[in-house]
Amino acid sequence: EAGVAQSPRYKIIEKRQSVAFWCNPISGHATLYWYQQILGQGPKLLIQFQNNGVVDDSQLPKDRFSAERLKGVDSTLKIQPAKLEDSAVYLCASSLVGTASTDTQYFGPGTRLTVL
């Protein structure tokens, strides 16, 4: 079974530029998550999709971040414009159901973003 795929793996941009990340979840997984992990910290949820609907985006800085999950499969996370503090690893995860308290989330390899 293929895991969660993400691209690109690394990205370096200058502040005020825009950037987009792509995620393909495990086949059949209804729920998709985007996390931000700053160095030395645990992952922080940015947005959670159930199929193609948003379940939780309370931690997403909506003035600069946007995300979509078209057709309930792939997802794109965009930052525009980027700030220095956006430097982090962006992790995509998926789970089968997302509404069960024991549902396991599987993480992709992440995209390491550096904003100069």
Next chain:
Amino acid sequence: QKEVEQNSGPLSVPEGAIASLNCTYSDRGSQSFFWYRQYSGKSPELIMFIYSNGDKEDGRFTAQLNKASQYVSLLIRDSQPSDSATYLCAVVRGGSTLGRLYFGRGTQLTVWP
């Protein structure tokens, strides 16, 4: 108060010893508790989860949960150098955030030969 708190470490143990990793959480309504391992530069991978009070064993790993004390721990028996990683504790709360994981900042473990 943070949702999930862990000692950042580093925790250093010799090969073959028992490593004990601890985690406390603030929400009494929390339903399930996950331990993830994260090697440097890699993504988190699930070790195990627990949702009932008591112990749950999986190979060399034992998770312990005490909901009254809002405390969860992970014991690693016969620690190996390959266990050297950051261990993340994550909690699922109930209610509208069902399924959402709240992570601690992780405890860095080093197992020396």
